[in-house]
Amino acid sequence: MLRSKTQVIAEFKKKISNMFGIPFEEASVANRYAALAAVVRDEINEDWVETNARYTRKDERQVYYFSLEFLTGRFLENNLLCLGVRDICEEALGELGVDLNALLETEPDAGLGNGGLGRLAACFLDSMAALGYAGHGNGIRYKYGLFTQKIVDGYQVELPDNWLREANAWEIRKPDKSVEVLLGGRCYPVPEKDGSLKFIYEDALRVRAVPYDIPIVGYRNSTVNNLRLWSAEAASDEDDLDFKSFSRGDYVNAVYDRYAIEAISEVLYPDDSNYNNRELRLKQQYFFVSAGLQSIVRHHMRKKEFKIAELDKHICIHINDTHPSLAVPELMRILMDSCGLGWDNAWRVTTGIIAYTNHTIMPEALEKWPIDSFRALLPRIYMIVEEINRRFCAEMLRRFPSDPGRVARMAIIGDGVVRMANLAIVGSFSVNGVAAVHTELLKTHVLRDFYELYPEKFNNKTNGITHRRWLLKSNPALSELLCDTIGSAWIREPQRLAEFERFKNDASVLTRLTEIKRANKQRLAKIILEKNGISIDPNSIFDVQVKRIHAYKRQILNLLHVLHLYFRLQNGDDIGTPRTFIMAGKAAPSYYYAKNVIKLASEITRLLAAAPSCKGKLSLIFLENYGIALAEHIFPAAEVSEQISTASKEASGTSNMKFMMNGAVTIGTGDGANIEIRNQVGDENFISFGLSVDEVLEYYAHGNYSSWQVLNSDPRLERILAFIRSGLGCEHIPADEFINIARSLLDYNDEFFVLRDFSSYVQTQEKLEKMYRSTKLWSKMSLMNIAGSGIFSSDNTITQYANDIWHITPTCEKERPSTSVRPAKIGKT
Ligand code: 26Q
Numbered sequence: 001m002l003r004s005k006t007q008v009i010a011e012f013k014k015k016i017s018n019m020f021g022i023p024f025e026e027a028s029v030a031n032r033y034a035a036l037a038a039v040v041r042d043e044i045n046e047d048w049v050e051t052n053a054r055y056t057r058k059d060e061r062q063v064y065y066f067s068l069e070f071l072t073g074r075f076l077e078n079n080l081l082c083l084g085v086r087d088i089c090e091e092a093l094g095e096l097g098v099d100l101n102a103l104l105e106t107e108p109d110a111g112l113g114n115g116g117l118g119r120l121a122a123c124f125l126d127s128m129a130a131l132g133y134a135g136h137g138n139g140i141r142y143k144y145g146l147f148t149q150k151i152v153d154g155y156q157v158e159l160p161d162n163w164l165r166e167a168n169a170w171e172i173r174k175p176d177k178s179v180e181v182l183l184g185g186r187c188y189p190v191p192e193k194d195g196s197l198k199f200i201y202e203d204a205l206r207v208r209a210v211p212y213d214i215p216i217v218g219y220r221n222s223t224v225n226n227l228r229l230w231s232a233e234a235a236s237d238e239d240d241l242d243f244k245s246f247s248r249g250d251y252v253n254a255v256y257d258r259y260a261i262e263a264i265s266e267v268l269y270p271d272d273s274n275y276n277n278r279e280l281r282l283k284q285q286y287f288f289v290s291a292g293l294q295s296i297v298r299h300h301m302r303k304k305e306f307k308i309a310e311l312d313k314h315i316c317i318h319i320n321d322t323h324p325s326l327a328v329p330e331l332m333r334i335l336m337d338s339c340g341l342g343w344d345n346a347w348r349v350t351t352g353i354i355a356y357t358n359h360t361i362m363p364e365a366l367e368k369w370p371i372d373s374f375r376a377l378l379p380r381i382y383m384i385v386e387e388i389n390r391r392f393c394a395e396m397l398r399r400f401p402s403d404p405g406r407v408a409r410m411a412i413i414g415d416g417v418v419r420m421a422n423l424a425i426v427g428s429f430s431v432n433g434v435a436a437v438h439t440e441l442l443k444t445h446v447l448r449d450f451y452e453l454y455p456e457k458f459n460n461k462t463n464g465i466t467h468r469r470w471l472l473k474s475n476p477a478l479s480e481l482l483c484d485t486i487g488s489a490w491i492r493e494p495q496r497l498a499e500f501e502r503f504k505n506d507a508s509v510l511t512r513l514t515e516i517k518r519a520n521k522q523r524l525a526k527i528i529l530e531k532n533g534i535s536i537d538p539n540s541i542f543d544v545q546v547k548r549i550h551a552y553k554r555q556i557l558n559l560l561h562v563l564h565l566y567f568r569l570q571n572g573d574d575i576g577t578p579r580t581f582i583m584a585g586k587a588a589p590s591y592y593y594a595k596n597v598i599k600l601a602s603e604i605t606r607l608l609a610a611a612p613s614c615k616g617k618l619s620l621i622f623l624e625n626y627g628i629a630l631a632e633h634i635f636p637a638a639e640v641s642e643q644i645s646t647a648s649k650e651a652s653g654t655s656n657m658k659f660m661m662n663g664a665v666t667i668g669t670g671d672g673a674n675i676e677i678r679n680q681v682g683d684e685n686f687i688s689f690g691l692s693v694d695e696v697l698e699y700y701a702h703g704n705y706s707s708w709q710v711l712n713s714d715p716r717l718e719r720i721l722a723f724i725r726s727g728l729g730c731e732h733i734p735a736d737e738f739i740n741i742a743r744s745l746l747d748y749n750d751e752f753f754v755l756r757d758f759s760s761y762v763q764t765q766e767k768l769e770k771m772y773r774s775t776k777l778w779s780k781m782s783l784m785n786i787a788g789s790g791i792f793s794s795d796n797t798i799t800q801y802a803n804d805i806w807h808i809t810p811t812c813e814k815e816r817p818s819t820s821v822r823p824a825k826i827g828k829t
Contacts, residue, residue: 002043002085008092011039024096030166033076033103036089037169040079044215048224054811055134059303061313061808063135064296065125066289066327067320069118069268070139070227071146072125073469073628074107075170075214081473082130082217108163109629111145112229114272114586115548116463116654117359119628120434120794121320123654126466127798129218129225132812135798138292140284141171141212141229144267149586149625154602158270158589171212171229179294180235181207181287187379199337199380206235207261209291219468219492221812230291232264271588272548273365279373286378289326293317297334308339312352316806319428321359322367322420328354328427329384337380343387355430355805357461358421359651361438361446362552367420374418385423389413392426396453410449425450425457430805432461435652435673437693459804462673463652464797467494467789470658474632477516478662478786485509494793501787510779517639517663517782524637534621540578541772544664545642546626546634549587549594552649556597556741557754557761558583558642562604562620563720564762569613576769578617582634584626596740598622603728603737631655635662639778640768643668644761646752647693650674661789663782667768669757673792680788685781687771689764690757699753707750710758717758721745 002008013024015035020027027035055062080086090100113119121137128135147158185204189197214227234257263280264287300306300314317327328350335346360366375382389412396407408414412422425431425447431454433439439460443451451458472479472491482490486499503509521538529535545558558581565575583601587594601622608614623630641659643650643666650672660666660677668674669690678686691699699705711717725742727733745754772778790796802808 002039002083002088005088005092005095008039008085008089009096011042012036012092012096015039029102029106032098033106034167034169036093036103037076037107040076040083040085041169041215043083043085044079044217044224047217047222048215050222051224056303058811059314060134060811061316061806063128063133063316063318063806063808064138064292065121065128065135065318065320066138066292066324067118067121068139068284068288068323069113069320070121070125070137070229071113071115071118071628072110072122072227073632074104074109076107077104077473078126078469079217081468082219084220108166109627110163111161111627112139112142112268114146114268114270116652117272117321120463120654123464123466123469123794124798125216125225125227126468127464127794129216129223130221130466130468131795131798131802132218132221132223132810133798133802133808134225134811136225137216137227138288139227139229140265140268140288141231142265142268146268146586146627147270147589151598151602151622151624154599154606156587156595156598170214174211174213177295178208178210179291179298181209181290183207183283183286184377185379187383196340201380205257205261207264207287208233208235209287211291211295218812223812228292228295230265230288232261232287234258234261270586271590273360273362273550274588274591276590277370279377282369282374282377285323286326286330286381289324290330293327293330293334297339308335309341309345309349311335312349315353316355316808317353318355318357318801318806319424320357322356322424325356325367325420325424325427326378326381328423329381329388332384332388333380351427351429354424354428355432356424356428357432357434358442358447359434361441361649361651363446368417369420370417371413385412385418388423388426406449410453421447422450425454429457430459431457432459432805433651434461434463435676436460436462437648437675438651438672441648441693461797461800461805462676462792463654463657464792464794465654465657465661467661467793467795469632470635471661475520475636475662477519478636481509481512481516482786490790494795495790497790498787500783504780504783504787507776510776510783513663513783514775514779517637520636524633527633528621528623532621532623536580536619536621537578537616540580540619541639541769542582542637543579543640543642544582544634544638544659545644546582546584546631547655549585549591549597551593551744552752553645554752554754555583555585555601556745557644557757559597559600559604560717560720560754560758561761561765562608562618563723564716565618566604566608566611566614567716567719569618570611572613575617577772579619581620582623582638583620584623584630584634586626593740593744596738600724600738600741603730603733607728607730631658635659635664638662638664639772639782640664641666641668643671643674644690645669645671646757647671647691647696649752657789657792660785661792663786665768665778665781665785667764677788677792680791681784685784685788687764687768689760691753696753705749705753705756707746707755710750710755711746714755714759716762717755
């Protein structure tokens, strides 16, 4: 137990000598990090064992969150905070002359996700543990996470993210819990003596799925849940080189099979919207779904007096988008082929277990797999999907005999593909969107047929973010101010952040808030100077847009505005308070438009830096390699949060919540969760602009938008676009460098209404600048955003999932004793 500084020092020194066989004095920073992590892990392990025993004892329903992505970020500091030993460790190490922050920085940023969906899964794990729910993660242990982004000469270059190069201090390999997953080959039924069918597999590739468990530590509640990530290995040692092919003299193919197997968990696909038709991706999906379900069923079957026909009382499988939707036929397969249930029983159990969250309304992101490759890879699963489809279509024809078009649209198999969203909806008991407007759009547009069929399945669960990582951990100064003013109850009950509103007219609190923001801006400026060698001015407004680069997220609108300000300065106009635009985000490697946006941002950076008119007034910086670690530095320093997607396109957004919680004011469209943020803080604390969802839908319905018309009626736009098409008037940029952007805005009629929203955006930015001039007004707006952010804690979201979908209650029994002086003292800035 880490109860005193002396104990921490002793444990830490002992670990160094045990692990590395050297005295403390000789240990490197990496050694020290590993030793501290090991000390913390020992502490966690006790609670881990106890939590599992508690779950078994209580025998309540357990939830498994299936996701192809878990963007967890670093663990060490989070775990220290959750154990309540951060301060004591910092002080103990300090006595040894070791800087805790330096150790924290050496941990790799676990980037097993692309963006919003992956980070949401990580926030949900954190909240489930903090609230004492029996909720676990199931995913893939990718050897390479999302690529590392470099910007070279303004272009994005992707480097592999070899995050497992050093031993991962948080995972435990569990070879004895391995399961086998079969791919390809042939499958056919043979009748058994008792009349049942047995399915025989021939020539299937046998993949050994090995689990690695990572503890998910609850906030000071002695609860430790499990994140189980699967790694693909050749089926067994003898199979290292498949003996049969070996003896046929087919040595090379045998080696090749081995590579093919290990390739499954090699790398995370870097696309975050476009469904891309890669067979390996389908293998990944089946691999982790099958491994996860087999191990879960096996675990619960060990219980006394367990009945497989009641599995739905014991577990709930939540699928994060359609990526794990093979859970539907795979669970059917296990229940029928391995556990002997008949179809109807298996279907009742399966559809009582699976719940599905949709994260997108973009049709191109809906997953569809060609029948041929699906059947070849998953012969038995395909049979089951065919049967699900046959029964579903028959039922639909009975219900809608005069509407065959509807039945065709809703079929799970059609037009030569398997439609994964249809499979997920038919095979689950709950379908939810991730923000109120998104769920409404699903019901009225994208999934309308299904809503009409199963209205009771549909529900909304607005996304949330964990305030422990995104406020308590990343913004210690603000956390301290909150504790000084409203006490520390908000840490466990984030809705109590609302009490901060009492201070909206308190001059000294408002001043402290401004000072904290300033200190955080300086901290970010320092990091940028060290990393990029660029100095940014903490006196300027930090106006930030950080997220994946996407046409619908409209980074281009931000850039058009920056160019607009550039021209105004060139013209000798006064643009008011100096501004630093900060952007960051990755583009999918094959998404040329998005890459073009990064190049444009980089060239604008250069242009502004070289223009005397912009000096001290306007700058743009594009930060490399946006990820969790960088994000934790950015949100606390942000003053303006850019949430400017085309209304109706962003399912929810979650960075909007992280900004708000750190006191940034949003300039945003009425899209996704922005709408709920605006409702929460009131119009006076949210800066709105642009077309509404209804207006956008109206344009789509009538097809009456013309980007040329908008362009021709606005000389500012004409000038800016001509400038972009000329390569920013720079000799070193070829004239067609930004052709992708120009084409999308003009030749393709500006699908996302960038030009249409430009004028409203510019005007609103001017309004914003005027508001900023009053430090007091701005600080008050900032305070109101912080005070309103509590409902966007994922604790709130998870409570709703638990009550409305999963039907589970917290199992927590005791509070973890704290050895820390927190929360009175939160930490150092
Ligand atoms: C699918 C098939 C093949 C390859 C890749 C994919 C794929 C991978 C990732 C498709 C989509 C994603 C990620 C989507 C995502 O992050 N969506 C975001 O989810 C957030 C959490 O709900 C929302 O806040 C965002 O609005 C939504 O864009």
